[in-house]
Amino acid sequence: MTRAFAQHLGVLRAVLRRMFSSKLAGSLNILVIGIALSLPAGMYMLLQNAQGLVAQLSGTPQISLFLNMDAKTEDIDRLHKQLAQHPAVAGVEFVARAQALEQLKQGTGLSDLISGLQQNPLPDAFVVHPKPGDAQSLDALRGELAKLSKVSEAQLDSAWAYKLEALLKFGRLAVLILASLLSLALIAVTFNTIRLQILTQRDEIEVAKLIGATDGFIRRPFLYFGATQGLFGGIMAWLIVAASLLLLNRQLGALSQLYASQFTLHPLSFGDSLSLLLFSVYLGWLGAWLSVARHLSQIEPH
Amino acid sequence: MWLIYFFKMITFNQVHKRYPGGYEALKNVSFDIAEGEMVFLTGHSGAGKSTLLKLIAAIERPNSGSVLVNNQNIGALKGGALPYLRRNLGIIFQDHKLLFDRNVFDNVLLPLQICGFEHRESGKRVRAALDKVGLLKREKSNPIALSGGEQQRLCIARAIVNRPSILLADEPTGNLDAAYAREIMAIFNSFHQVGATLLISTHDESVLQDSGVRRLVLKEGVLQ
Structure with missing residues (x-):
């Protein structure tokens, strides 16, 4: 050996x-x-x-729901409840239009431009955190949420990912x-x-x-x-x-x-x-x- | 007497060897060489001496008949068993086949490396073999710097370093003057004395004269 x-x-x-x-x-x-x-x-x-x-x-995909401009407080409350009870949703946050504008002012260098606006162009929005799933199920959820009343648009943030x-x-x-x-x-x-x-x-x-x-x-x-x-x-x-x-x-x-x-x-x-x-x-x-x-x-x- | 025949080392049985192209080198050759025997193989060049030696070393195969070495049929030998047959043979080539990319010591070392000898043991053996052929002082030289007689002795040292039981020599005194030839024959005689089997092909009359050694004479491929 x-x-x-x-x-x-x-x-x-x-x-x-x-x-x-x-x-x-x-x-x-x-x-x-x-x-x-x-x-x-x-x-x-x-x-x-x-x-x-x-x-x-893409580890934490989000769905942004933009509401119609004419959505009222009771519509928002109703949607909030609906979303929170949805079985495929893990969490939901409401972003009021005023709050969104404030974030935009701070987050970008555009505060001067935004101050010049006559009115807030941003809609109210929900940020939905879905439960983990594959690309297909997330897309299905996005389609479903888009059809809810008073929702004008649903965006899957991780689509590009x-x-x-x-x-x-x-x-x-x-x-x-x-x-x-x-x-x-x-x-x-x-x-x-x-x-x-x-x-x-x-x-x-x-x-x-x-x-x-x-x-x-x-x-x-x-x-x-x-x-x-x-x-x-x-x-x-x-x-x-x-x-x-x-x-x-x-x-x-x-x-x-x-x-x-x-x-x-x-x-x-x-x-x-x-x-x-x-x-x-x-x-x-x-x-x-x-x-x-x-x-x-x-x-x-x- | 029958005891000698019992320990047959090399046996040719009606051996034919025909080269591609039709040249018949050996025709119906049969003989025995006993263990420990020394035999001369003589004949003119082209008589088939080299072919006969090549058949023993399985460098060539017979077309018909059988060649037995140490009771092994060379013709039926599988490729994998061939190296182990050759380790039992010491071959002294007509053209020496020395390696000029290494010194004298390493040329003699090669068979021991092949057999997997231990480093220290093989160094001792190489020096012993070189001493026997009188080349101990040249161990660091390149073989190309050696004279024809020295190259021949180096080839002998390489053939014996592994202590084979059979030595085959093809025209070992071919190009040497009488004094060198006698030296080399003396070396062979000393191996014969320690029990090796030797088959020496030669047409050197000076070598053949002074010995009472058995001869096999080939003439145009036929044993006389």
Whole structure:
């Protein structure tokens, strides 16, 4: 057991020595793999951030009910009771038209303009907090509330969030396609690297076969090389994504200050980082395996 | 006498070998080599000596007949068992097949790495093998810096480091002058004395003269 382990360690050491003996070629390969992987990984990270934003915003969907201008106090009381008893409604708030105007004055920089108005153009409104449900049931509730008497309009505030959600789904598909294509490219890069290595080590492979090396013994250094190169490529991709994030966040800080909000991009989570590394190791190994399977059988001693 | 035949190490039984293209290298060859025996294989070049050695190492397969090594039928051997057969053979190649990307020590180390020997144990064995062929002082050299005779001895060191029970040598004294050739034959004799089975292909008369060793003579693929 320890002997086999020592043997594997020895192979790994030899592989690392070989990888760093050709600094330029080796690092170019790692860079290519890193860039190829950083594209989908970076896009995935941006999507995750957008996803988080959407969840935050659409976490508490609201329905705004705007009443007719001629609604009287008893209509309002009646509606209030009706809404409070509705089984799909968790809570309801009344926003009087005067109150709404005051909020508008304070919340935006338009107080001068609003003071100039002859009369309050805003209607009375209810803010309805529905019980949690999917987009469809919320939409049904909105339609139902819109039909109540004295209600002129019902707006589902999170409608845009659902549209964004659909857009994100589209984005995820795009990332998936990109990731698949670039994974193929990564496999091809490793395949070719290993092919060249096998060709330059033709003599060694032939001699090793002649003096009793098993296929596993001959295959091992190439598989280790592919996996190690994949690992370094994955680390490179992670570094590229992390560095880009740093730059983006600095720029984003300036931008969000202008909008008086606090928004920063979150880095890849630990789990996602680990997945990235494991995936790139696997791809490198797979490329090497395919190459070895294809080329090693062609070398037979004669 | 029958005891010797009981411990047959190498057996050829009506072996035919025809290469693609129709060239018949071996025709109906049958012989036995007992365990611990030393045998010369002679004949003109092109008589089939190399082919015969390749059949023993399963580098080539017979078209008909059977080749048995240590009671294993080489023709019926599965691919996975092949490496383990070859670990029991030490082969000294006509073209040496040394690796010039590593030094003398590492060339001899290769068979031990393949068998998975422990680091310290294999270092000892490599030095012992190099000592036996007189190359201990050259362990750091690249084989390309060695003379033809030294390269041949390095090839022998690599073949014996794993202590195989059978040694096959293809023209081991081919391009060497008589003094070097005698040196190498002395090395082979010492292995014979410790019980290894040796099959040495040669057409070197100087080697053949001074020994009472059994000979297999091939002529155009037929055993004489």
